[in-house]
Each structure stands twice: as structure tokens, then as C-alpha cells.
Amino acid sequence: MxxxxxxxxxxxxxxxxxxxxxxxxxxxxxxxxxxALGGKIQTRHLAQGCLDVGPNTVLESNEAIMRLISDLGLRKKILWADDSSASRFILKDGNLVELPAKPQQMLLSPILSLSAKLRVFLDFFIPPAAPDETVAAFIERRFGREPLEYLVNPFLAGTYAARPDDLSVSATLKQLKTFEREHGSVLKGAFKQMKAAKTEPKKKFSRKMFSFSGGFxxxxxxxxxxxxxxxxxxxxxxxxxxxxxxxxxxxxxxxxxxxxxxxxxxxxxxxxxxxxxxxxxxxxxxxxxxxxPYSPVAQLFFVYDKLRVPSPKGFGFLVPEAENRDILGAVFNSSIFPTRYEDTVFTVFVGGSRQPELLKLSDDDLRSLALIELNATLNLHDAPTAFAIERWTQAIPQxxxxxxxxxxxxxxxxxxxxxxxxxxxxxxxxxxxxxxxxxxxxxxxxxxxxxxxx
Ligand SMILES: Cc1cc2nc3c(=O)[nH]c(=O)nc-3n(C[C@H](O)[C@H](O)[C@H](O)COP(=O)(O)OP(=O)(O)OC[C@H]3O[C@@H](n4cnc5c(N)ncnc54)[C@H](O)[C@@H]3O)c2cc1C
CATH class of the missing domain: 3.50.50.60 (FAD/NAD(P)-binding domain)
Structure with missing residues (x-):
């Protein structure tokens, strides 16, 4: 045929x-x-702007995506994320702490205690272990408990909606495992790569975040x-x-x-x-x-009057499991793409493999729970002017x-x-x-x- x-x-x-x-x-x-087409990539219109349901930003991280965008004639329509959205926050002891932009700035950041920072350098001396292990076992073995709890745990909640105990380090953080295998230390491998990158020809992609005016x-x-x-x-x-x-x-x-x-x-x-x-x-x-396995996620979208609730600086914040809160984190949509919105817009993420049971709550209960967390974290006192919710029972494969x-x-x-x-x-x-x-x-x-x- x-x-x-x-x-x-x-x-x-x-x-x-x-x-x-x-x-x-x-x-x-x-x-x-x-x-409709799109699967996890959807869009909705709420108040005066479009909401990205599913992915909110996409990284220019390989040639395939940029080739596709060129072939579809969409290059001119790209909406780059605002520079200020490079700032990301982690909740620590109930307060938002800005993540350092460069690894060396981590030494001065309050995100880790002094003893935890010193423990990280033991990585230079710890021998490689089994061919595969969980992310939690790998990070704790090489860097100690605090980086696992306050850096890797929230990072994986924000990307995979996952817990580090459930993921394979070789399948999820392959680069770190390769550094360990090839250089005997993750830090040694990372430093060598940074040095080599300075002399290599520039990559064709920028690793900048983007979307489109109508969303992805x-x-x-x-x-x-x-x-x-x-x-x-x-x-x-x-x-x-x-x-x-x-x-x-x-x-x-x-x-x-x-x-x-x-x-x-x-x-x-x-x-x-x-x-x-x-x-x-x-x-x-x-x-x-x-x-x-797949983790479930609910996305809750809150819109506020910009005059009463200005859009906070940054991309958003992530919540470590150790903080014992009911949300995984939130994205500041109107700060990432300020030209797209006349209002202040947040997306709050709930559930993941950390708290899958929360997806059994009704829409009203999820809304109240997310609002309590958002208000407490960002010190908000106004009521949202619009709200929407999207549930993904099989959001992300683990x-x-x-x-x-x-x-x-x-x-x-x-x-x-x-x-x-x-x-x-x-x-x-x-x-x-x-x-x-x-x-x-x-x-x-x-x-x-x-x-x-x-
Ligand atoms: C809440 C959330 C936030 C995310 N945020 C980001 C982000 O910010 N940046 C990023 O890069 N990625 C993000 N992702 C990940 C990314 O969106 C997904 O990994 C990607 O879109 C998945 O694409 P896919 O085609 O593999 O699967 P899907 O999008 O799941 O598509 C599979 C399709 O198959 C269809 N289907 C199923 N069964 C059948 C059948 N029997 N017959 C016919 N059709 C069928 C489904 O209806 C669906 O349309 C996010 C994902 C989620 C859920």
C-alpha cells in the first residue's frame, strides 16, 4: 500500500x-x-488576557523548537519573557528568598545554612556510587540534606510535580550523574564544563524563556x-x-x-x-x-486589579516540602509577560506526587486553600476579580x-x-x-x- x-x-x-x-x-x-488539538498545551481567555493552560513558558533550549517555529512562520510573533522574570524565589521559614543568579553567589545566599554550604564541597571527595539511584539518594549523598530539601525538592515540584524520592537520577538529572561518572565529582564536572563553554563557539539557541501573544x-x-x-x-x-x-x-x-x-x-x-x-x-x-506513574496537578488562575495588587517582580516562587504548605508554588504570569496583561495574574499549582489527595477537593475548596497560601506568602489583602481552574489527573510522567x-x-x-x-x-x-x-x-x-x- x-x-x-x-x-x-x-x-x-x-x-x-x-x-x-x-x-x-x-x-x-x-x-x-x-x-481540540494540543493535549496539555491549551489556552483560555480570562478577564483581559489569555492564560496559558499547561505550559506557561518555554525555554529556547534546543534547535528543534526554533526550527519548528521558523518553519511555521512564527518567529516574529515570539513574546520573550521580561528580563526581570530571571528572579525566582524559594519559600524558606515562611519568607520568600531570592535564588542566586550565579552558582558562586550561593555562598552569600541565606537559602542554605553555613554548615550546609560547607558540606556541599565534600562533593569533591565523595566517590561515585551505583549506576542509578533516586534523585534524593544522589543529592543527599553528594551534597547533604539541606540542598535536597531547599533546592532540589522545590525544583522537581516545579518541573515534574514530583518528589526526589520517586525519580531516577540517571533519567531525570542525567548531566549530574554523567559529571559524577566522568569527573568523580559533580562540582568538578560543572566547573570544567563552564570553563570549556567560554572557549566553545556560541550555541545557536539562547536558553531564554518565551511564549506567544496567544500563548504557546x-x-x-x-x-x-x-x-x-x-x-x-x-x-x-x-x-x-x-x-x-x-x-x-x-x-x-x-x-x-x-x-x-x-x-x-x-x-x-x-x-x-x-x-x-x-x-x-x-x-x-x-x-x-x-x-x-503520572502525577496529578491543579492549576488555579487568579486575576487582580493591577492598581490594587501590582504584579510582583520575578518569575514566581516554589515551596519546599519541608515548609509543610498546601501548594507547590506560583507563577507571576503578568510579570513574565507584562505586555500581555492589563491585570495582575498568578497561576498557583497544587497536588503533584507530594499531595495528590488535594485534587479530590471541590473547586471551591481548592480555590480557598490556594488563596490562603497565596495571600499569606505575598501578603495580599484584596479579593481576586476573576478565577479559573484546570485539573490534570495525569499531568506529568514520572x-x-x-x-x-x-x-x-x-x-x-x-x-x-x-x-x-x-x-x-x-x-x-x-x-x-x-x-x-x-x-x-x-x-x-x-x-x-x-x-x-x-
Ligand atoms: C500543568 C503543566 C504545566 C507544564 N508547564 C510546562 C512549562 O512551563 N514548560 C514546558 O516546557 N513544559 C511544561 N509542561 C510539560 C508539557 O506541556 C508536556 O510535557 C507536553 O505538552 C506533552 O506533550 P505530549 O504530546 O507528549 O502529550 P499530551 O499533551 O498529553 O498529548 C497526548 C494527546 O493524545 C490524545 N490521546 C490520548 N489517548 C488517545 C486515543 N486513544 N486516541 C486519540 N488520541 C488520544 C490526548 O487527548 C492528547 O491530546 C507542563 C505540563 C503540565 C501538565
């Missing part, structure tokens, strides 16, 4: 893979279960327009059946079961959904994928100690079949840029495999 590719899932991973394959000249059909959803919309008739919305894939020379992808749309044929299938849905779909085809891979084994099983299935492929944020990084780079790679693998079959 002609080279036709079915893509299951219209989040950023599926969209990018489908776009690249269409660009190459293949016939593509993308099936998305929801009414502008990218989803542009991808949707580029794919146009090749997208089926409200089309939930329920089965994938092997035939001698093709795959049959069965989906339910408007209550009716339909199907299409494809020579290649890309699974770009969350891991639990892929696990369900591949169960009859590859039971071992299905079992492995089912083992990837890369645990079994993660590499799971990825190996998936890669082996790709090699064996040569016509089933997998991408998504459960593989190769959870950030939007990492997910885009990985979807690009998946498309390239398919192009190489299909062109080779001629």
Missing part, C-alpha cells in the same frame, strides 16, 4: 511528528480523542492549520489491528466505530493509553508502559528507577516491527522543547525506514 502514516494523539508530540512527515511528502492522518497555543494552531484536512478530531483510537501488509486503526467518532489503514502507526498518546492500545500486539511493552528498562523495551519493539513508532513526553524529556526534539527524531527515523524500503 502507498506510504500512509497514522498518528495517534494530537498533543505537541503527535502534531510535530505528523507535520514533519507531511512536509516530507507522506500521507498522514492524525487522530485526536479530544475536541499559537504553535498548536499553526500546526493544526498546516495539517488541515489530515486531522480527525473527537476520534478516540480504540484498537490497532495487524494485517499482513498494513495496520488497521479503529476509532470511535460521534458514537460510531470507524477505521483506516496505514503502513506505519505512531503512538503519541500518554503512556497509560498506549499501554492499553498495544496490549494485544506486544503484551510485555504494554506492561512496561503501564508502570510509568521517570522512576525502572524508566530506562521501559524505554529499552519500547525501542526494541520499534526495531523489531519497523512500522510501529512511539513518541511523547514520557520518553526523552518532559519539557515542550524536549518533546518537540523527540517527535522530530521519530519522524526522521520513519523517513529513513520508509525511504530505505523503496
Amino acid at each position: 502507498a506510504k500512509k502514516i497514522a498518528v495517534i494523539g494530537g498533543g505537541i508530540a503527535g502534531l510535530v511528528a505528523a507535520f514533519r512527515l507531511k512536509q516530507h511528502g507522506f500521507a498522514v492522518t492524525l487522530l485526536e480523542a479530544a475536541e 497555543y499559537d504553535v498548536v494552531q499553526a500546526l493544526g492549520q498546516a495539517l488541515h484536512d489530515d486531522v480527525l478530531l473527537s476520534a478516540e483510537v480504540v484498537r490497532v489491528i495487524r494485517h499482513p501488509r498494513s495496520w488497521e486503526v479503529c476509532y470511535v467518532q460521534a458514537g460510531k466505530e470507524k477505521s483506516l489503514r496505514a503502513s506505519v502507526v505512531i503512538f503519541a498518546a500518554p503512556a497509560p493509553e498506549i499501554s492499553r492500545l498495544v496490549k494485544p500486539l506486544a503484551p510485555d511493552v504494554s506492561k512496561a508502559l503501564a508502570e510509568i 521517570y522512576g528507577l525502572a524508566h530506562q528498562k521501559i524505554l529499552d523495551a519500547v525501542a526494541a519493539l520499534e526495531m523489531e516491527t519497523e512500522d510501529l513508532f512511539f513518541c511523547g513526553n514520557w520518553r526523552g524529556g518532559i519539557s515542550v522543547p524536549d518533546t518537540i526534539a523527540q517527535a522530530d527524531d521519530t519522524a526522521q527515523k520513519i523517513i529513513a525506514a520508509l525511504d530505505h524500503r523503496d
Whole structure:
């Protein structure tokens, strides 16, 4: 049959893979279960500005994301984060402490006690340990307890909505583990890298944060327009059946079961959904994928009259678990993108694998809980003028100690079949840029495999 590719899932991973394959000249059909494209990337309009639901800022951290933005003609529309949003805060003993911008400034910062700062330097003398361990075990062993509690714990709550005890250091903080293995010390490795960076040619990407005037959803919309008739919305894939020379992808749309044929299938849905779909085809891979846990997160958006509540300086704050509070942190949206908002806007994050039970609360109770925390931390006395909430029951995949084994099983299935492929944020990084780079790679693998079959 002609080279036709079915893509299951219209989040950023599926969209990018489908776009690249269409660009190459293949016939593509993308099936998305929801009414709209984007998956975790959504936008909402509240008061006088648009809210980023899901990712609020994206980092210019690899070439794949900037190439995509150029190819979609969106470069001129980029909204760079305000310089002042480089300031980030950590809650310590109930007060916000600014994180030092440079590692050497950490020596003067009140974020760690003097004894904790001295303990960090023991890293130079501690021998490397097991090939993998949890982030918590790794950080405590090399740097001591305080950096784990007041730096790494809040950082992982803000990125993975995770606890350091649940994540594999090799899968999550690979660079630190590599420094340990190659240089015998994380600090030694980091210093060597900083020195080398001074003489290396400048990277093509700036590591600056950005979005678009309509939020990152502008990218989803542009991808949707580029794919146009090749997208089926409200089309939930329920089965994938092997035939001698093709795959049959069965989906339910408007209550009716339909199907299409494809020579290649890309699974770009969350891991639990892929696990369900591949169960009859590859039971071992299905079992492995089912083992990837996801943390739940609620995002609560609060809008205030700017004249009464000015936007505070900075990106936002993170809350260490040791502070025993009910929120993971908050982002100061209107400080990051001041031109986008006429009001002051905050996003508060609740839940994660730290407190998943909080997502059982009603919207009203979550709102009250988040407001108490926000008011206490930022010393606010006014009531918000608008409010919205978004719940993600499976927000972010957690890369645990079994993660590499799971990825190996998936890669082996790709090699064996040569016509089933997998991408998504459960593989190769959870950030939007990492997910885009990985979807690009998946498309390239398919192009190489299909062109080779001629
Ligand atoms: C609250 C939150 C905040 C975040 N903040 C940031 C940030 O600031 N910066 C950053 O870089 N990243 C951030 N991320 C991470 C990033 O947004 C995600 O990792 C990324 O968008 C995931 O893309 P994906 O395509 O892998 O998966 P998804 O977006 O989950 O897409 C999967 C798609 O598959 C569809 N699907 C599922 N089952 C089926 C089926 N049977 N048939 C058809 N379709 C199906 C789903 O409906 C969905 O649309 C955040 C994530 C969350 C949840």
C-alpha cells in the first residue's frame, strides 16, 4: 500500500511528528480523542488576557523548537519573557528568598545554612556510587540534606510535580550523574564544563524563556492549520489491528466505530493509553508502559486589579516540602509577560506526587486553600476579580528507577516491527522543547525506514 502514516494523539508530540512527515511528502492522518488539538498545551481567555493552560513558558533550549517555529512562520510573533522574570524565589521559614543568579553567589545566599554550604564541597571527595539511584539518594549523598530539601525538592515540584524520592537520577538529572561518572565529582564536572563553554563557539539557541501573544497555543494552531484536512478530531483510537501488509486503526467518532489503514502507526498518546492500545500486539511493552506513574496537578488562575495588587517582580516562587504548605508554588504570569496583561495574574499549582489527595477537593475548596497560601506568602489583602481552574489527573510522567528498562523495551519493539513508532513526553524529556526534539527524531527515523524500503 502507498506510504500512509497514522498518528495517534494530537498533543505537541503527535502534531510535530505528523507535520514533519507531511512536509516530507507522506500521507498522514492524525487522530485526536479530544475536541481540540494540543493535549496539555491549551489556552483560555480570562478577564483581559489569555492564560496559558499547561505550559506557561518555554525555554529556547534546543534547535528543534526554533526550527519548528521558523518553519511555521512564527518567529516574529515570539513574546520573550521580561528580563526581570530571571528572579525566582524559594519559600524558606515562611519568607520568600531570592535564588542566586550565579552558582558562586550561593555562598552569600541565606537559602542554605553555613554548615550546609560547607558540606556541599565534600562533593569533591565523595566517590561515585551505583549506576542509578533516586534523585534524593544522589543529592543527599553528594551534597547533604539541606540542598535536597531547599533546592532540589522545590525544583522537581516545579518541573515534574514530583518528589526526589520517586525519580531516577540517571533519567531525570542525567548531566549530574554523567559529571559524577566522568569527573568523580559533580562540582568538578560543572566547573570544567563552564570553563570549556567560554572557549566553545556560541550555541545557536539562547536558553531564554518565551511564549506567544496567544500563548504557546499559537504553535498548536499553526500546526493544526498546516495539517488541515489530515486531522480527525473527537476520534478516540480504540484498537490497532495487524494485517499482513498494513495496520488497521479503529476509532470511535460521534458514537460510531470507524477505521483506516496505514503502513506505519505512531503512538503519541500518554503512556497509560498506549499501554492499553498495544496490549494485544506486544503484551510485555504494554506492561512496561503501564508502570510509568503520572502525577496529578491543579492549576488555579487568579486575576487582580493591577492598581490594587501590582504584579510582583520575578518569575514566581516554589515551596519546599519541608515548609509543610498546601501548594507547590506560583507563577507571576503578568510579570513574565507584562505586555500581555492589563491585570495582575498568578497561576498557583497544587497536588503533584507530594499531595495528590488535594485534587479530590471541590473547586471551591481548592480555590480557598490556594488563596490562603497565596495571600499569606505575598501578603495580599484584596479579593481576586476573576478565577479559573484546570485539573490534570495525569499531568506529568514520572521517570522512576525502572524508566530506562521501559524505554529499552519500547525501542526494541520499534526495531523489531519497523512500522510501529512511539513518541511523547514520557520518553526523552518532559519539557515542550524536549518533546518537540523527540517527535522530530521519530519522524526522521520513519523517513529513513520508509525511504530505505523503496
Ligand atoms: C500543568 C503543566 C504545566 C507544564 N508547564 C510546562 C512549562 O512551563 N514548560 C514546558 O516546557 N513544559 C511544561 N509542561 C510539560 C508539557 O506541556 C508536556 O510535557 C507536553 O505538552 C506533552 O506533550 P505530549 O504530546 O507528549 O502529550 P499530551 O499533551 O498529553 O498529548 C497526548 C494527546 O493524545 C490524545 N490521546 C490520548 N489517548 C488517545 C486515543 N486513544 N486516541 C486519540 N488520541 C488520544 C490526548 O487527548 C492528547 O491530546 C507542563 C505540563 C503540565 C501538565
